[in-house]
Amino acid sequence: MKKTPFDLAIPVEDISSCVSCGLCLPHCPTYRATQEESASPRGRIALMRQAQRDSSIDDAFVGFMDSCIQCRGCETACPAAVPFGSMMEKTREALATQTSYQPRWRRFGYSFLGKPRLLRLGSIGLAVLQRLRMVPRRLPLPKLPFVQKALIDSGSDVWLYTGCIMDAWMRETHLSAQRVIESTGAGVKFPLKGASCCGALHVHAGLAPEARALAKKTMASFPGEAPILVDSAGCGAQLKAYGELVGTEEAEVFSRRVMDVHEWLAERLEQLPTTQEPRPKVVVQDPCHLRHVQKAHESVHQVLEQYVDLIHLNDDGLCCGAGGAYATFHPEVAKEVRERKLSLIRSVEAEEVASANPGCLLHLQAGGVRVRHPLEIIDGLLTRES
Amino acid sequence: MQKSLQDNLFSDLQTLLGERARDGDFELGLYGKDGSVLEGRPSIVCLPQSTSEVQEIVKICRRYDTPFLARGSGTGLAGGAVPIGEPVIIATAKMNKILEVDLDNRIAWVEPGVLNLDLSNELLPLGFHFAPDPSSQQVCSIGGNVANNSGGPHCLAYGVTSAHIAALEVVLPDGQIAQFGDLTADGAGYDLRGLFVGSEGTMGITTRIAVRLTQNPPEVRTLLLDFADVRDGAAAVSAIIAAGLIPAALEMMDKRAIEIVEAFVNAGYPTEADAVLLVELDGLPGGVEYGVELVRSVATRHHVGNVRVAADEKERALLWKGRKNAFGAVARIKPDYYLHDTVVPRGKLVEVLEKVYRIADAHDLIAINVFHAGDGNLHPILAFDSSEKGVLERVHAAGRAIVTASIEAGGVLSGEHGIGLEKRDYMGMLFSAHDMATQDLVREAFDPDGFANPLKVLPTGSRCSDSFGQHVPDGAWV
Ligand SMILES: Cc1cc2nc3c(=O)[nH]c(=O)nc-3n(C[C@H](O)[C@H](O)[C@H](O)COP(=O)(O)OP(=O)(O)OC[C@H]3O[C@@H](n4cnc5c(N)ncnc54)[C@H](O)[C@@H]3O)c2cc1C
Numbered sequence: 001m002k003k004t005p006f007d008l009a010i011p012v013e014d015i016s017s018c019v020s021c022g023l024c025l026p027h028c029p030t031y032r033a034t035q036e037e038s039a040s041p042r043g044r045i046a047l048m049r050q051a052q053r054d055s056s057i058d059d060a061f062v063g064f065m066d067s068c069i070q071c072r073g074c075e076t077a078c079p080a081a082v083p084f085g086s087m088m089e090k091t092r093e094a095l096a097t098q099t100s101y102q103p104r105w106r107r108f109g110y111s112f113l114g115k116p117r118l119l120r121l122g123s124i125g126l127a128v129l130q131r132l133r134m135v136p137r138r139l140p141l142p143k144l145p146f147v148q149k150a151l152i153d154s155g156s157d158v159w160l161y162t163g164c165i166m167d168a169w170m171r172e173t174h175l176s177a178q179r180v181i182e183s184t185g186a187g188v189k190f191p192l193k194g195a196s197c198c199g200a201l202h203v204h205a206g207l208a209p210e211a212r213a214l215a216k217k218t219m220a221s222f223p224g225e226a227p228i229l230v231d232s233a234g235c236g237a238q239l240k241a242y243g244e245l246v247g248t249e250e251a252e253v254f255s256r257r258v259m260d261v262h263e264w265l266a267e268r269l270e271q272l273p274t275t276q277e278p279r280p281k282v283v284v285q286d287p288c289h290l291r292h293v294q295k296a297h298e299s300v301h302q303v304l305e306q307y308v309d310l311i312h313l314n315d316d317g318l319c320c321g322a323g324g325a326y327a328t329f330h331p332e333v334a335k336e337v338r339e340r341k342l343s344l345i346r347s348v349e350a351e352e353v354a355s356a357n358p359g360c361l362l363h364l365q366a367g368g369v370r371v372r373h374p375l376e377i378i379d380g381l382l383t384r385e386s
Numbered sequence: 387m388q389k390s391l392q393d394n395l396f397s398d399l400q401t402l403l404g405e406r407a408r409d410g411d412f413e414l415g416l417y418g419k420d421g422s423v424l425e426g427r428p429s430i431v432c433l434p435q436s437t438s439e440v441q442e443i444v445k446i447c448r449r450y451d452t453p454f455l456a457r458g459s460g461t462g463l464a465g466g467a468v469p470i471g472e473p474v475i476i477a478t479a480k481m482n483k484i485l486e487v488d489l490d491n492r493i494a495w496v497e498p499g500v501l502n503l504d505l506s507n508e509l510l511p512l513g514f515h516f517a518p519d520p521s522s523q524q525v526c527s528i529g530g531n532v533a534n535n536s537g538g539p540h541c542l543a544y545g546v547t548s549a550h551i552a553a554l555e556v557v558l559p560d561g562q563i564a565q566f567g568d569l570t571a572d573g574a575g576y577d578l579r580g581l582f583v584g585s586e587g588t589m590g591i592t593t594r595i596a597v598r599l600t601q602n603p604p605e606v607r608t609l610l611l612d613f614a615d616v617r618d619g620a621a622a623v624s625a626i627i628a629a630g631l632i633p634a635a636l637e638m639m640d641k642r643a644i645e646i647v648e649a650f651v652n653a654g655y656p657t658e659a660d661a662v663l664l665v666e667l668d669g670l671p672g673g674v675e676y677g678v679e680l681v682r683s684v685a686t687r688h689h690v691g692n693v694r695v696a697a698d699e700k701e702r703a704l705l706w707k708g709r710k711n712a713f714g715a716v717a718r719i720k721p722d723y724y725l726h727d728t729v730v731p732r733g734k735l736v737e738v739l740e741k742v743y744r745i746a747d748a749h750d751l752i753a754i755n756v757f758h759a760g761d762g763n764l765h766p767i768l769a770f771d772s773s774e775k776g777v778l779e780r781v782h783a784a785g786r787a788i789v790t791a792s793i794e795a796g797g798v799l800s801g802e803h804g805i806g807l808e809k810r811d812y813m814g815m816l817f818s819a820h821d822m823a824t825q826d827l828v829r830e831a832f833d834p835d836g837f838a839n840p841l842k843v844l845p846t847g848s849r850c851s852d853s854f855g856q857h858v859p860d861g862a863w864v
């Protein structure tokens with residue numbers, strides 16, 4: 001296979017921190033789906049090491065790197081604290097700048113995310129096609145609305161982050177989150193104009209400069225000191241990482257204000273209203289960016305447990321295969337990874353699945369199970385009661 | 387190997403396996419290492435999915451006069467799965483089905499690539515598990531366990547892998563298929579099953595394994611004992627066993643091990659203690675209670691500090707998670723480690739431990755001890771940074787001194803990790819030339835031409851047919 005020059009700058013202390021013990025392998029969704037060393041964290045690190053040593057790569061290398069879901073399950077599993085996520089981001093960035101890894105059409109697609117108006121228009125177009133039954137059911141799309149309900153501020157105790165696709169497709173979730181936050185007595189404020197997309201998908205794709213530009217716009221849309229609550233695990237993880245991404249004091253301060261909405265609620269359990277509603281049986285799926293990156297999944301459990309009988313999956317938080325844009329570009333692997341999760345879900349008796357990340361939610365839903373955001377489930381119970 | 391020969395070999399393997407035969411530059415590099423610090427390079431990697439594919443691969447290799455080497459999950463710590471002399475790697479990872487669970491006979495037939503913990507998790511709802519539980523159990527394969535006759539914390543009471551294997555289907559080095567052992571308690575003839583377990587891939591490749599199932603104990607209690615002096619801890623180990631109790635597990639960690647493990651799991655390991663013992667008792671409720679009190683009173687006589695009994699399954703799991711991730715967690719203080727695996731008589735634990743610390747000091751290295759104390763199986767870890775100039779020589783010298791000290795204390799070379807490449811040339815420290823020649827004869831009975839995992843286990847020179855490349859990789863202290 002043809003080799004091309006490649007300059008990969010991963011700090012030596014990071015790349016040498018992997019001792020090849022293999023303990024991460026079973027926690028890696030792509031290894032689980034393939035049993036291939038090249039699709040494992042240990043293997044990918046060894047490949048990075050090889051690329052760095054030889055200063056060259058081939059197409060196979062690009063494929064091995066591209067097949068990683070960036071779920072970071074390997075980080076949780078790794079006793080040696082190997083910073084896999086940042087190593088993979090550096091590799092993707094080097095690929096995007098030095099090779100044709102991100103062709104123009106893909107960059108164009110990503111740029112869409114930062115343009116709310118275009119995104120909205122596109123979504124309306126999709127909604128039309130959906131009504132005409134021209135969108136295959138297996139695609140991970142929710143039922144898209146023609147008209148969106150308005151987001152109305154109710155105070156200024158906390159900000160509620162809205163995001164790009166999630167706001168265009170799933171605004172109802174934000175409204176549920178708003179109502180649950182308000183039920184504790186707090187007032188919610190929505191972002192000023194300019195906060196379009198957090199840039200997570202760009203970072204994953206190696207488009208760090210684009211992500212930095214989005215980060216700066218986002219930071220400017222949340223003035224003041226109020227906490228910034230996020231109801232999407234992927235966005236929350238990215239907002240919390242602005243400190244590293246942007247590298248300024250201001251970004252550090254911003255990131256410290258960010259909380260997953262469940263983290264904030266878990267600190268106020270006694271303020272949450274109780275209900276007389278029967279407790280449904282709900283199985284919780286821990287989104288990777290909540291469990292392995294933010295390490296905040298237990299707050300979702302705590303909040304949900306106030307209202308439902310919670311069932312946990314015995315899989316150490318193995319990824320469901322959604323991975324932001326991953327399922328779009330790697331539908332086969334994503335499906336295989338999802339099958340593992342689905343069979344576990346089907347093996348327990350539950351009415352529905354709770355997922356605190358829109359990407360996982362839609363991906364699982366397309367696999368044929370009923371999934372809602374935890375706060376939609378809670379909002380439903382609270383609303384029914386009143 | 388000649389280029390054209392290699393091309394033909396690859397093309398035959400490709401005809402058999404399609405895209406599951408690999409020779410890409412990057413990918414070959416991935417199969418050059420296992421969990422040790424040794425490294426080699428295969429000529430081709432094959433990923434078979436069935437016994438007949440394994441058989442065909444072996445036959446093709448024989449046609450091209452090329453050695454081959456089985457690989458499970460690549461977690462071995464003695465370089466057993468490290469390819470030397472450009473062999474073809476036969477990786478069993480895709481052969482990962484649990485074929486049959488036969489509760490009447492308390493047997494499960496599994497493929498070799500099934501992961502150890504996956505099997506026990508699968509059996510959990512039925513009330514059974516596979517007893518050998520190496521600390522790597524979440525990832526190591528049953529085939530690798532068989533090949534290395536692996537042990538684990540709970541093998542103190544339950545016995546190592548060999549005690550849990552009823553029968554094996556094996557592709558022999560000449561390509562024939564054989565079954566060793568059967569489901570009866572004591573088959574007629576030589577125990578070839580027993581011979582194969584622990585043969586480290588040198589007698590063929592196992593493709594189906596009948597494992598014995600162990601009932602999950604009705605009651606389990608896990609205790610964490612801390613000691614202000616590592617000597618008291620070691621003395622308590624011997625005293626517990628001398629008191630007539632064989633706990634399910636009896637593990638020890640020294641101060642440094644406690645610190646790094648706690649940094650990973652946050653399980654409340656006492657970082658101020660000099661040593662801890664992790665003791666597990668299982669069985670019927672009354673017996674377990676009795677055991678807990680016995681351990682408590684013996685430990686008190688040996689100046690135990692705190693005795694913590696895990697309150698629930700969650701706490702218990704967290705304590706074990708710490709123990710089982712200890713080796714990897716070493717990387718938190720130094721990027722490389724060399725892990726040793728020797729066994730000493732329990733009564734000599736204190737003496738040998740002190741020697742280990744002295745040896746490490748003398749070679750300006752850090753020694754960390756976390757080990758299966760109950761059966762005297764020491765695992766001194768030498769942590770180092772391979773980018774430091776000359777450090778490998780010091781590591782090797784210290785390693786040799788540790789092995790020598792263990793053998794002088796009446797111990798042996800390896801408790802459970804196997805000999806592989808790493809300890810191959812140490813065999814002479816323990817065995818006479820006559821012993822080794824006899825072992826060679828046994829190996830030759832299975833593999834007269836030296837095709838299966840050549841250059842491992844027995845030192846070169848002890849067999850005349852080892853004609854494949856003599857190259858030993860950098861970093862090996864053979
Ligand atoms: C963190 C860590 C902790 C560990 N803890 C323990 C422990 O507590 N106890 C212990 O005993 N070991 C331990 N080990 C060592 C290792 O995990 C075991 O030796 C394990 O059994 C190896 O399994 P594997 O699938 O990784 O085999 P590999 O490393 O892939 O192979 C090991 C040997 O088995 C041979 N082999 C593999 N599959 C087959 C087959 N199907 N047929 C014939 N030969 C085959 C290979 O050729 C090789 O010689 C530990 C390792 C690590 C990294």
Ligand code: SF4
Pocket residue numbers: 027028029030031039040041044067068069070071072073074075084319
């Ligand atoms: S980030 Fe996820 S997919 Fe990628 S190597 Fe780690 S565990 Fe595997």
Ligand code: SF4
Pocket residue numbers: 017018019020021022023024025041042045074077078079080081082714717
């Ligand atoms: S990434 Fe961590 S867990 Fe995985 S092989 Fe390397 S050190 Fe071990």
